[in-house]
Structures are given as structure tokens and as C-alpha cells.
Amino acid sequence: MNTTAKTVFDFSAVSLAGQPVELAQYHGKALLIVNTASACGFTPQYAGLEKLHERFQERGFAVLGFPCNQFGAQESGTHEEIGAFCDAKFGVTFPLFAKIDVNGANAHPLYQFLKQSAPGVLGTEGIKWNFTKFLVKPDGTVAHRYAPTTKPEDIAADIEALLPPARA
Template identity: 80%
Template sequence: MSTVHDFSAVSLAGQPVNLAQYQDKVLLVVNTASACGFTPQYAGLEKLYKRFHEQGFEVLGFPCNQFGAQEPGTHDEIGAFCEKNFGVTFPLFAKIDVNGDNAHPLYQYLKKTAPGLLGTEAIKWNFTKFLIRRDGTVAHRYAPTTKPEELVQDIEALLAE
């Protein structure tokens, strides 16, 4: 598999989603959690989504419970929490693993294509972000501490390509 578009995932509602449907869109793929110190980033992610969606930008949220058990909820609970507390309207997917033997194939690809600090592939914590070009290739990987608003310039550059 050579781009993000070659993968599929399951929506929070349990429906299969072929990521090829996002061809020609700039994507921000994020592993999320509802009980994390970075959880308030949901608000910033939603702002980015609303600001750039009409220009061909999507945020794809992948809940993950691998870091301090900070996403223990059911899919219904996760969706309700995100909507109620942060007004999230961008697509959320079923809970996945991002590290280890059961890591989702999308995340296996993302980590291999865009290693983190010092070349490590492992996702270090919730809210690690991957910015994806319209052609489905990885443009940037960002640490959990990188706030969504810090990505505006990079998003604008990719949307202009």
C-alpha cells in the first residue's frame, strides 16, 4: 500500500469507510482520547475543520485507548462526549490500536512513512497528528504538544498545491 487512500477503517457508527473517498482532499489524521490532557485539542481540530473544510480539508479522528487508558468509552460514549463538549462534526472512527501487533494498518503505514523524533516509529501519546497531501502521501508528522492552530500555515500550503 502506497498512500492513505489504499486503506479502510470503520466509522464510529460501525460502517466501513474506504479512505479512497478522501482522494483530492488534504487530511489531518489524529489519534484521539476523551480523558487526556490534550483532549481540549478537539476544539482546535474542529476549528480547523470548519475553517478549511470547504476548501477540501478533512480531519479524521481515531480514538485510541493505548495511552493511560484515556479512551475507555464505548463508540456511542465517545461520539456523545465529542459532540457535547467540543461540538465535533469531523469524522470519527472506531477505536483502534496505533502501536503494537494489533496496530491498525493505516497507522502502520503512517508511522513507517513519517517516523517521529530520532527516527522512532512508535506513536508516543494521544493527539499525534499526520498531515496528508491531496495525493494521499504524508507531508508532516506533529507531536501531541503541537496545537491544531499551529498547523494553519502547513494546511494552507497544501490546499494551495
């Protein structure tokens, strides 16, 4: 892990299209970072995540999706297949990244940081399943971790609290 990292903006990732992305480009925005999968019981949450992204993006918010195949091999597709599925089935417009590991020796450094910043139930760091969510403040620090069972719409008030007021 990047031991000098202080915020999520200290990391980079690879986009679903294979391009490097510096997360520093999101500095000043609240983020919801989610490990996703296309063949999971929670996959319909893509629709709710997209609604959050659309509702709050003009106020400085973005959802970032990180496909992961570590839970029941529920994200076995290629990057092209993942992108096509998310677009066709849920109309996803938020950024999706290349498939990563979120647990274990090969866990992406961003996820190592997220897990240390916001441990789960009983202080455990490991991600338990697809669609674990991390709400990140505009300064890049982690505000909250949500279980896979937490529906995106149930996070809206927490997101709202991190954003500037809506313009009338």
C-alpha cells in the same frame, strides 16, 4: 500491513457508527489524521481540530479522528459514549472512527503506514501519546508528523500550503 499501499487512500477503517469507510473517498483532500482520547490532558485539542476542519473543509480538507485507548486508558468509553462526548463537549463534526490500536501487533494498518511514512523524533516509529497528528497531502502521501504537544492552530499554515487559494 498492506505492503502494496502507496497512500492513505489504499486503506479502510470503520466509522464510529460501525460502518466501513474506504479512505479513497478522501482522494484529492488534504487530511489531518489524529489519534484521539476523551480523558487526556490534550483532549481540549478537539476544539482546535474542529476549528481547522470548519475553516478549511470547503477548500478540500478534513480532520479524521481515530480514538485510541493505548495511552493511560484515556479512551475507555464505548463508541456511543465517545461520539456523545465529542459532540456535547466540543461540537465535533469531523469524521470519527471506531477505536483502534496505533502501536503494537494489533496496530491498524493505516497507522503502520503513517508511522513508516513519517517516523517520529530520532527516527522512532511508535506513537508516543494521544493527539499525535499526521498531515496528509491531497495525493495521499504524508507531508508531516506533529507531536501531541503541537496545537492544532500551529498547523494551519502547513494546511494552507497544501490547499488551493481561497476564493475572494
